[in-house]
Amino acid sequence: MKYLAVLGRQPEISIAELEMTNFCTEIDKLGGTQKLAIKLKKKPLDFLAELPEGKITLGVSDYSKGASKKTATVEALKLKKILVRHGRSVRVVENKEAVLSTATSLHNGLSGKNERKIELIKVNNDWYKVIGVQDIDAYAKRDQARPARDAKVGMLPPKLAQILINLCGVLPENARILDPFCGTGVVLQEALLMGYRAYGTDIDERMVEYTNKNLNWLFLERATLAPVCLRQFASQGASVTGLAAQAPRWSQCSRNNQFQVSVGDATSFQWDQPIDAVACEGYLGKPMSQIPVDIKLKEQKQECKAIILGFLKNLVGQIKPSTPVVVACPAWLRESGEYERLDIIDEIENMGYNVNNKSREGLLYHRENQVVARDIIILRKK
Numbered sequence: 001m002k003y004l005a006v007l008g009r010q011p012e013i014s015i016a017e018l019e020m021t022n023f024c025t026e027i028d029k030l031g032g033t034q035k036l037a038i039k040l041k042k043k044p045l046d047f048l049a050e051l052p053e054g055k056i057t058l059g060v061s062d063y064s065k066g067a068s069k070k071t072a073t074v075e076a077l078k079l080k081k082i083l084v085r086h087g088r089s090v091r092v093v094e095n096k097e098a099v100l101s102t103a104t105s106l107h108n109g110l111s112g113k114n115e116r117k118i119e120l121i122k123v124n125n126d127w128y129k130v131i132g133v134q135d136i137d138a139y140a141k142r143d144q145a146r147p148a149r150d151a152k153v154g155m156l157p158p159k160l161a162q163i164l165i166n167l168c169g170v171l172p173e174n175a176r177i178l179d180p181f182c183g184t185g186v187v188l189q190e191a192l193l194m195g196y197r198a199y200g201t202d203i204d205e206r207m208v209e210y211t212n213k214n215l216n217w218l219f220l221e222r223a224t225l226a227p228v229c230l231r232q233f234a235s236q237g238a239s240v241t242g243l244a245a246q247a248p249r250w251s252q253c254s255r256n257n258q259f260q261v262s263v264g265d266a267t268s269f270q271w272d273q274p275i276d277a278v279a280c281e282g283y284l285g286k287p288m289s290q291i292p293v294d295i296k297l298k299e300q301k302q303e304c305k306a307i308i309l310g311f312l313k314n315l316v317g318q319i320k321p322s323t324p325v326v327v328a329c330p331a332w333l334r335e336s337g338e339y340e341r342l343d344i345i346d347e348i349e350n351m352g353y354n355v356n357n358k359s360r361e362g363l364l365y366h367r368e369n370q371v372v373a374r375d376i377i378i379l380r381k382k
């Protein structure tokens, strides 16, 4: 895959043009991508005119500089007018803004699965056809319907868990991913859904119970929870029909080490092998709803730094060279509006890791005004 250019920017949205061999359309595994589209080789009208017979549903998102609801609507109606003149029936999806929201695209079926329900993206003079839309409903369900949740340990969004796993790079099939701060098990859940084996530890016995409960629920409910491409972990080599048939298979998966969870302090625990990658949200300190005063921040930073560095020091002797380690660390909102990160990079390098994203630009994950953000660091053992 070759990265070509960032095509446009609006608050919250940036578009990247990629050159891809071996094209993968599984947006459901990407986590951070709202829409995937391919460049049209033809003019948009020629492309639409060649669609199979029947009513066309058309949405247009205009990502060009200076685009508005009006520019997108004008383009959509222009296309509709000509198509109607040529005898086609067309419904245009209404634009509330220049760009159709993910929810609008998804709920109007514009996710590339139906050949006559089309979303076209315009970026200046270039046109693209959407081939995948983030399934926000599936992500929300996987987040909110889990039986064991705990607001105090933070709620890692499933899409961020996927991002952490993807930042580990290309992993062998059936790789075993360790989360040494597994909490309620979101990283492990997403690892299993992406076809990997999952291994979790946490210092808190209650969290280990929560993870077990959530992973068993995941197995039972996966058919309603996840898009098809995310169910491979339990269906490998077996035709599964109904819940009764699925239950023994899950225990077998568990017995075969598809997932494993135990209590352990990440700063001293001896993990079982193999460990092909480590993806985790480390200890983030106390939950906060207000910007902390300096003294409180200092105390929190010390506590988090000791746990995260203690964990990395303990881990380095237990993994093979080149093993990827992706950790979401805390960063705290300050009055200036900036986030203050942990100053840990030099110490991590001295332990025997290469740090991929030293500048750490762009890898801060937070909602607007969220006090504790996640600062993602990407490491590989030297």
Ligand SMILES: C[S@@+](CC[C@H](N)C(=O)[O-])C[C@H]1O[C@@H](n2cnc3c(N)ncnc32)[C@H](O)[C@@H]1O
Pocket: 153, 154, 155, 156, 180, 181, 182, 183, 184, 185, 186, 187, 201, 202, 203, 204, 207, 264, 265, 266, 267, 280, 281, 282, 283, 284, 307
């Ligand atoms: C931010 S939470 C992780 C939440 C998790 N990503 C989830 O999906 O729920 C951090 C977790 O680290 C655990 N923890 C704190 N100190 C630890 C240590 N020294 N070793 C292992 N786990 C620890 C806490 O019990 C907590 O579950």
